[in-house]
Amino acid sequence: MSNASPTLPSTMRAIVVEEFGAVEKALKLKSVPTPAPRPGYAIIKVKAFGVNHAEMHMRRGEWAESMPIIGIECVGIVVSALPSPGEQALEPGTPVVTLMGGLGRTIDGSYAEYTAARLSNVVPVPRALVAQLGWARLAALPETYATAWTCLFRNLGLQPGERLLVRGATSAFGMAAVKLAVNKGAVVSATGRSPERTEELKALGVHEVLREEGGALTERLILEGRKFDKVLELVGNSTVVGSLKLLRRGGILCLAGWLGGLDPIEFNPLLQMASGVYFSFFGSFVFGEDEFPLTDVPFAEIVGMITSGALESEPKRVFEFGEDGVREAHRLMEAGQAGGKMVVVVDSAL
Template sequence: MKAYVIEQAGGPEALQLRDIPAPQAGPDEVQIRVRAFGLNRAEAYLRAGKTGAIDGPRVPGIEAVGEVVADASGTFRVGQRVATAMGGLQFGRTGSYAEEIAVLRSNVIALDGTALSWEELAALPQAYLTVWGALVRTLAVQAGQTLLVRGATSSVGLAAVTYAKVLGLRVIGTTRSPAHAERLVRLGADEVVVDNGDIAPAVRAIAPAGVDAALEVVGAATLRDTIRTLRPFGAVTVIGLLGGPPVLEQFHLMQDLPGATQLSFFGSGLLGTPALPLSSAPLRTIAKGIAAGRIPSLRVETFNFDDVRRAHSLMESNQAQGKLVVVV
């Protein structure tokens, strides 16, 4: 099969299209013919050597949609449309930049009854499953609450805005560029704050008592400021690291963490584990909502399989303002 292989760290040119053996599904796995996949920062970090040394050929990719080729358990039928994310993809197993993958059965979600194209479906798994895990399972948000999305113009930030509106939340989104404010409003943000690095006063002007919950997509660089927007007993969950390494220098529990507030980190590596099974994940509901026009699409550009290098260049330029997908 054809797959992109990384043999040494580098820029987009490090992605080499090669013929390699297709992985064979084990007893706890499902083999999938990949039809499309979304691009994620995790793949760029792997390619650049930021997630550890590349000590052997690696196939990147942490999500995909496609058709079942084989499932020894019979849980999924041959030809069934499915989505998958995480479960060791690109780290412990061949990633999704390939024509076929073998993935953990616990990380496969059936897409029966969805009318979306492969390219639209490919924009969903990683972003929406991460947001679901953070908002519903970690922050336990409730309809009517106010949510701050710090870094709302990233693909996962945009998914947070749209899914939060599905859940009935009031959403405040941030962007560093005033030119992107209109897009956030179209996707559902009730208020937009231009991020100058110190947004707490502006957020407090909108929500004087503080926000109920916050999703921190930028990461450690802005976390202290985001925490200052919370009401007592409010909570913030970090889901992104766009602002650099996940390290807080000299974090003072009494001065930096307001009284009775909660700080957590949601890692999407939990998806599909016993701690976070995907049986109740809302992916099919979201797909149907997009098909019906009730939920806006996050996809902004589609690339062919032989154009992945250019897709990576666009992703790293920070100009995409939405989800990039590749059809295989």
């Protein structure tokens, strides 16, 4: 089937990773073939997409798998959809969010004017909510909030009144988790590297802000006899062993981020893990698999909380689509200066 039609051009603009490495060398704006319709996929006209740490690692060649067009999430409009047997059809013109399902990893991703996404990873959004939020605000939600919600309420089973430690809270992921946890009624302690972010975190309703100093923070909390019911570990390998020591008996840690890098560590549970605590892991790349359907994430409820003012989703930085915008977003992310969720707007028209 030809992918040329009145609504689907034969070519499109895309940011392509021509070779792994530095921003200027890796990220190039190219004209490439538009993805062709195929069973089980929706062709989406990309309106905006979020920028994520996973894509930085893909650009560097540090990820196990990646495609020339990276990008693990986006929001946009369905141009065509060909459901496989048993799948629900999506009408052309439907506003949607999509994330994971191989985007940027095994199929070309969202750094483009069009993308092909697995229907199992596409969620419709009411047009009225799109009009109320706008594409940029909507693009700040999919991967970040879906992952934060799953970590908090599935892996950790967070309940009102529980003491939660979020390590890496000033990241976009961390701030989304803080907002959801505070809204749930948890008592949240948040860590960050920058003292100037303290007031920002306090404004979100956290109980206390702790300066992230790796092992030094862990040892200080241990000396103070501090224990938490739940820990959301986003700094990663460099602090996770210490974080396990901060759990009460029956407490749960969920490892879901690697802000501190991907360097491997040696871990001996017999010597480094307290008895009676639980170590959980979540990788958002599983969204859309049978055991992790996107329908499990209450997107409508989350968007409703945002439109009502219970949650805030304003992106920290918004860039125009092109080499300059995408490169600048990656520079800021690499330097740890994003300050929150960054999005790129491809087409702002509603």
